Amino acid sequence: MRRSRSLLAVVLCSIASFGAAVTAVAVTATTAVADVRPGKSEADKAAREGKAAADKAAQEEAAKAAKAGKADASDPSNPGSPGTTGTTDTKDKPDASDPAEPGKSAGASGTGATTSPNKGKKLKLDYVVAVINDAIILNSELETRRLPVLSEAQQITDPKERERRITKLTSQVLDEMVNEELIVQAAEAAKVEIESSEVQSAIDEIKQQNNLDDAGLSAALAAQGLTIAGYKQEMRRQLLRLRAMNTLVAPKVQITDEDIRARYDQMARRTEQVQAVKLAHMLFKLPEHATEQQLAEAKEKASKAIARVKAGEDFAKVAATESDDDSTKATGGELGWFQRGSMANPEWEPIVFAMEKGDVRGPVTGPQGFHVFMVTEVKRSDLKPFPEMKEQLSRELRRREMDKQTQTWVEELRKKAYIDIKLQ
Numbered sequence: 001m002r003r004s005r006s007l008l009a010v011v012l013c014s015i016a017s018f019g020a021a022v023t024a025v026a027v028t029a030t031t032a033v034a035d036v037r038p039g040k041s042e043a044d045k046a047a048r049e050g051k052a053a054a055d056k057a058a059q060e061e062a063a064k065a066a067k068a069g070k071a072d073a074s075d076p077s078n079p080g081s082p083g084t085t086g087t088t089d090t091k092d093k094p095d096a097s098d099p100a101e102p103g104k105s106a107g108a109s110g111t112g113a114t115t116s117p118n119k120g121k122k123l124k125l126d127y128v129v130a131v132i133n134d135a136i137i138l139n140s141e142l143e144t145r146r147l148p149v150l151s152e153a154q155q156i157t158d159p160k161e162r163e164r165r166i167t168k169l170t171s172q173v174l175d176e177m178v179n180e181e182l183i184v185q186a187a188e189a190a191k192v193e194i195e196s197s198e199v200q201s202a203i204d205e206i207k208q209q210n211n212l213d214d215a216g217l218s219a220a221l222a223a224q225g226l227t228i229a230g231y232k233q234e235m236r237r238q239l240l241r242l243r244a245m246n247t248l249v250a251p252k253v254q255i256t257d258e259d260i261r262a263r264y265d266q267m268a269r270r271t272e273q274v275q276a277v278k279l280a281h282m283l284f285k286l287p288e289h290a291t292e293q294q295l296a297e298a299k300e301k302a303s304k305a306i307a308r309v310k311a312g313e314d315f316a317k318v319a320a321t322e323s324d325d326d327s328t329k330a331t332g333g334e335l336g337w338f339q340r341g342s343m344a345n346p347e348w349e350p351i352v353f354a355m356e357k358g359d360v361r362g363p364v365t366g367p368q369g370f371h372v373f374m375v376t377e378v379k380r381s382d383l384k385p386f387p388e389m390k391e392q393l394s395r396e397l398r399r400r401e402m403d404k405q406t407q408t409w410v411e412e413l414r415k416k417a418y419i420d421i422k423l424q
Helices: 007-035 040-067 139-150 158-190 196-210 214-223 230-254 257-269 291-311 315-322 346-352 386-416
Strands: 127-134 134-137 275-287 336-338 360-365 369-380 420-421
Touching: 127 139, 127 158, 134 139, 134 158, 139 158, 158 230, 158 420, 196 214, 196 230, 214 230, 230 257, 230 386, 257 346, 275 291, 275 315, 291 315, 291 369, 336 369, 336 386, 346 360, 346 369
Parallel strands: none
Antiparallel strands: 127 134, 127 420, 275 336, 275 369, 360 369
């Protein structure tokens, strides 16, 4: 099934089913009307035959009851008498509900009494969670996509906080899927194409990088609820999105020599020329799987500490009273010297290496909680000449501008599209 099925196809299917049902009801109603409108002579004849048959049946029932010692004192010739048994001996008459009985009446239910293969099973029905122009996203697709990002949220012990986090993640994943579908639609409208050989080459490269054969890849995909066919389809969509961005967005990215030179001059003044920094910090710990309230409280505590330092208080004294890092608070939060590439958390490097001596930054997220950093010393190094840095800086600037232009393009696609989020 195509990842985003055509909404029109679903609607047409529903209309066809509805039309068939209406036709069946109409035929049944017509037959019923014809049956209750016999001619006058036919009605008289049917009445006489019906009375005779009823009398005969009543007599037979009375005879059987008498033979069994259960005869009633009332007149057996009167079929309406209270003494007449109002039941039918199922041993002597074919059971209309018995599928093995050749005399079964098909008109009782309109179809044969066939047992459903799903009888006794709990069926999980799929449903639409988003409509994007003429395409849809199914809940099953959303479930598969969000599975890898839910593991951490599902470990949260507080039920309300766990539900809130899962709801937020689900909404983010669906929003990403909507953006991807819009890019695919834009690619198809622009006649951007991906060959089957390109899809296979991409998959072969992934197998090689992960040291997998076909069986290993199938097993890895199965563990994530995916199939090879579905993976190939998703790979095609991913390649299609990348090519669409390179075809439709990349031409809008313009980087001049002046832009590159300005970036180099900025580096010379500040960031990349810093070889090493001497740091002090304050730590504001968070429990594992912290709630939103705990996050807010820790962030507020860190912000207050920063405000005290910026107001003139000594960083070391504030760290001694406020920091949760018992191993450094006694020494004013001193961490020592750090060179590029030596920090435990690589995400901190662009922050601290952009700081000048005496700068205070935070709150900065870390594995244990929030950090407040202060640079107490800086060692600088010589920057490479501009000609040696030009190509590297050009790629960096193009990547940044490409990200910016892509975001703008997707926002424009969303404004022009029909999007209906039906997430329950």
